[in-house]
Amino acid sequence: MQRGFAQTEYEARTRRAQALMQAANLDAILLTTEADVRYFSGFLTRFWESPSRPWFLVLPAEGKPVAVIPAIGAALMGQTWIDDIRTWRAPDLTDDGVSLLMETLNELGSATIGTPMGYESHLRMPLADWGRVQAGLHGTVQSEAGIVARLRAVKSKVEIEKIAEACAIAGRAFARVPEIAAQGVALSRVFRDFQRMCLEEGADWVPYLAGASAQGGYGDVISPASDVPLAWGDVLMLDTGLVRDGYFSDFDRNFSVGPASAQTQSAHARLIDAVDAAADIARPGTTAAQLFRAMDLIVTGGGVGSDAGRLGHGLGMQLTEGLSLVPADHTVLEAGMVITLEPGITTGEGRMMVHEENIVITNGAPRFLSPRAGREIVIL
Amino acid sequence: MQRGFAQTEYEARTRRAQALMQAANLDAILLTTEADVRYFSGFLTRFWESPSRPWFLVLPAEGKPVAVIPAIGAALMGQTWIDDIRTWRAPDLTDDGVSLLMETLNELGSATIGTPMGYESHLRMPLADWGRVQAGLHGTVQSEAGIVARLRAVKSKVEIEKIAEACAIAGRAFARVPEIAAQGVALSRVFRDFQRMCLEEGADWVPYLAGASAQGGYGDVISPASDVPLAWGDVLMLDTGLVRDGYFSDFDRNFSVGPASAQTQSAHARLIDAVDAAADIARPGTTAAQLFRAMDLIVTGGGVGSDAGRLGHGLGMQLTEGLSLVPADHTVLEAGMVITLEPGITTGEGRMMVHEENIVITNGAPRFLSPRAGREIVIL
Numbered sequence: 001m002q003r004g005f006a007q008t009e010y011e012a013r014t015r016r017a018q019a020l021m022q023a024a025n026l027d028a029i030l031l032t033t034e035a036d037v038r039y040f041s042g043f044l045t046r047f048w049e050s051p052s053r054p055w056f057l058v059l060p061a062e063g064k065p066v067a068v069i070p071a072i073g074a075a076l077m078g079q080t081w082i083d084d085i086r087t088w089r090a091p092d093l094t095d096d097g098v099s100l101l102m103e104t105l106n107e108l109g110s111a112t113i114g115t116p117m118g119y120e121s122h123l124r125m126p127l128a129d130w131g132r133v134q135a136g137l138h139g140t141v142q143s144e145a146g147i148v149a150r151l152r153a154v155k156s157k158v159e160i161e162k163i164a165e166a167c168a169i170a171g172r173a174f175a176r177v178p179e180i181a182a183q184g185v186a187l188s189r190v191f192r193d194f195q196r197m198c199l200e201e202g203a204d205w206v207p208y209l210a211g212a213s214a215q216g217g218y219g220d221v222i223s224p225a226s227d228v229p230l231a232w233g234d235v236l237m238l239d240t241g242l243v244r245d246g247y248f249s250d251f252d253r254n255f256s257v258g259p260a261s262a263q264t265q266s267a268h269a270r271l272i273d274a275v276d277a278a279a280d281i282a283r284p285g286t287t288a289a290q291l292f293r294a295m296d297l298i299v300t301g302g303g304v305g306s307d308a309g310r311l312g313h314g315l316g317m318q319l320t321e322g323l324s325l326v327p328a329d330h331t332v333l334e335a336g337m338v339i340t341l342e343p344g345i346t347t348g349e350g351r352m353m354v355h356e357e358n359i360v361i362t363n364g365a366p367r368f369l370s371p372r373a374g375r376e377i378v379i380l
Numbered sequence: 381m382q383r384g385f386a387q388t389e390y391e392a393r394t395r396r397a398q399a400l401m402q403a404a405n406l407d408a409i410l411l412t413t414e415a416d417v418r419y420f421s422g423f424l425t426r427f428w429e430s431p432s433r434p435w436f437l438v439l440p441a442e443g444k445p446v447a448v449i450p451a452i453g454a455a456l457m458g459q460t461w462i463d464d465i466r467t468w469r470a471p472d473l474t475d476d477g478v479s480l481l482m483e484t485l486n487e488l489g490s491a492t493i494g495t496p497m498g499y500e501s502h503l504r505m506p507l508a509d510w511g512r513v514q515a516g517l518h519g520t521v522q523s524e525a526g527i528v529a530r531l532r533a534v535k536s537k538v539e540i541e542k543i544a545e546a547c548a549i550a551g552r553a554f555a556r557v558p559e560i561a562a563q564g565v566a567l568s569r570v571f572r573d574f575q576r577m578c579l580e581e582g583a584d585w586v587p588y589l590a591g592a593s594a595q596g597g598y599g600d601v602i603s604p605a606s607d608v609p610l611a612w613g614d615v616l617m618l619d620t621g622l623v624r625d626g627y628f629s630d631f632d633r634n635f636s637v638g639p640a641s642a643q644t645q646s647a648h649a650r651l652i653d654a655v656d657a658a659a660d661i662a663r664p665g666t667t668a669a670q671l672f673r674a675m676d677l678i679v680t681g682g683g684v685g686s687d688a689g690r691l692g693h694g695l696g697m698q699l700t701e702g703l704s705l706v707p708a709d710h711t712v713l714e715a716g717m718v719i720t721l722e723p724g725i726t727t728g729e730g731r732m733m734v735h736e737e738n739i740v741i742t743n744g745a746p747r748f749l750s751p752r753a754g755r756e757i758v759i760l
Contacts, residue, residue: 003606047602049588049621050700051500052693072689075600089689091704093499117507119473120431127497128523143508192579195586199572199579204604206575206585208429220455222427224584226383241429309452309469313432320430324471 027111054125114144162247171371208241217347271355274343288329407491434505494524542627551751588621597727621699651735654723668709
């Protein structure tokens with residue numbers, strides 16, 4: 001598959017943002033996080049792992065975005081469609097991009113500048129430096145009103161194919177789990193080997209892996225792997241977020257170590273049924289809350305006081321992004337949205353099972369990007 | 381190796397922080413980032429990859445830290461030494477921990493609350509929510525005056541052993557590069573296979589890998605791998621940040637694809653000489669700037685106008701943290717500081733080579749945590 005995107009993709013994103021900016025009376029949007037900067041520039045690097053340097057992209061109301069970045073990124077940014085690349089030698093302990101950002105923003109005059117301030121956002125620069133930037137601005141800063149998140153939520157065809165490829169890679173790795181997991185193998189070793197298989201199957205890297213293995217269900221799904229060996233009767237769950245060319249997959253699979261109990265089989269089947277119920281109504285016009293309810297009805301019986309958490313979320317350039325499948329999220333699905341369906345079910349006191357698939361909303365039935373799991377749990 | 385740390389480690393960190401807080405007249409410190417929260421709690425999870433939920437740790441002037449976190453983290457936080465764990469069901473689209481954090485902070489009365497605002501820090505929560513928290517506080521918020529970064533910069537013995545283990549793992553993976561890299565192999569495949577070997581050698585995961593392969597030196601060290609095959613005469617560089625039990629290694633190695641030119645050999649030898657020169661003076665009392673100058677003298681000849689960037693940095697719970705080896709950083713080295721020595725040298729128009737080792741400052745000669753490379757570049 002071709003790496004990156006054609007310039008037309010970035011032009012289209014920028015045009016759409018600028019149309020929304022005009023409606024919101026914004027003269028520019030300031031972006032500081034990896035995914036937001038990459039969305040409009042194509043700047044893809046794992047160097048963001050280092051917290052030492054801030055990176056800025058200024059999206060004006062007209063014209064191309066302007067990069068205000070550490071000099072170490074100039075060569076790579078120069079390979080994107082961005083022309084106006086302003087750099088400083090970072091880290092600079094007294095002025096780490098503050099003046100350069102301020103100058104760039106002040107070229108816009110007494111402008112209204114938006115920056116992401118809402119749900120799931122953060123400002124990736126020191127608060128003290130942010131204070132200095134604001135103090136030196138000719139214009140004012142306010143929320144960008146969720147414009148960037150709204151755009152990112154609806155994926156283009158080429159974005160969907162990147163996510164599909166990531167999902168296919170994860171699917172091949174999951175299919176090989178019987179090679180590496182069995183009674184007696186330490187969970188930490190399973191984690192390590194599973195990541196290896198993700199790489200062998202084509203992942204660029206594996207930013208996320210969680211999972212658990214415990215009798216008849218697990219209590220926690222975010223812990224790192226312990227060295228405890230898999231035991232007969234365990235349910236093993238692996239949940240990976242792997243990346244291919246900057247786009248994530250995010251789904252899990254459950255396995256029974258030895259024959260599954262009737263309860264485990266039943267719980268697994270209900271999880272699949274819950275996914276099916278959500279997929280049946282996952283169409284443009286359906287809301288996130290409706291998907292939640294369709295699954296919740298099956299995994300908890302629904303009703304007031306259902307204790308289920310989030311049963312899925314948006315997916316794309318980040319492991320999780322955008323909407324949440326919770327009762328309060330009334331986001332309306334649109335064709336092109338990529339989401340996870342992630343029902344969980346209680347299997348005993350403090351124990352549960354979780355299943356997850358990735359779909360893209362289309363004008364008809366959703367397309368499963370993850371290779372859909374069957375109702376029967378795989379036996380190791 | 382034992383996972384995690386004994387409770388005494390967290391007690392000592394907390395005590396030290398509280399002593400500095402008293403001197404700075406702070407009633408509490410609010411922490412929001414993965415490394416800062418983990419430093420005082422031991423809360424280790426890859427779940428931070430998801431940007432959807434904020435996580436808070438409040439470190440009061442006396443007593444244990446208080447966790448204010450999404451309910452999904454309660455079980456794992458319950459396994460740490462933290463007792464006071466307050467949770468909300470996140471994501472909550474209207475109140476994502478804002479009220480709970482505010483209540484927790486307001487129990488301290490009209491307190492002076494510090495939070496990291498300086499170099500390398502950021503606030504990991506939405507700006508709009510931060511505004512709401514501040515508006516509802518009985519007390520006031522200010523910078524925590526760099527207390528957390530100062531503590532984190534000096535590693536305990538048990539922390540150093542974690543970093544040493546990560547470095548040993550990376551060292552074994554680098555020793556195996558001849559298994560995977562040769563003329564004709566795509567750089568992207570080398571990246572994938574190298575990460576696989578890091579896992580095989582014991583990495584929990586591989587958050588960072590950068591590198592390049594080009595004739596007689598490379599132009600850029602942060603780009604993702606292309607599918608271009610290694611060519612005769614290339615210098616291949618791989619720079620990895622792998623993690624073992626929450627601590628990073630961060631060093632690189634260079635390889636010559638086929639026999640190295642005299643220029644490549646000479647450049648490589650000078651990089652090693654630069655590391656040696658820095659190691660010779662890397663003692664308590666030496667400054668970061670002095671380490672820079674020692675290396676810069678060898679790789680550029682020093683002098684006014686030397687164009688070298690950062691020639692190393694602190695290392696630990698993050699790939700890069702703390703001091704920078706630049707002329708303006710006069711941080712005084714202390715025993716227990718773990719740093720990288722990372723000289724770069726120009727090998728032609730737009731081409732360079734970079735070499736990196738990891739050391740810990742002791743009361744005598746520094747201890748190399750990375751297995752020290754020889755002056756002769758390894759030939760593939």
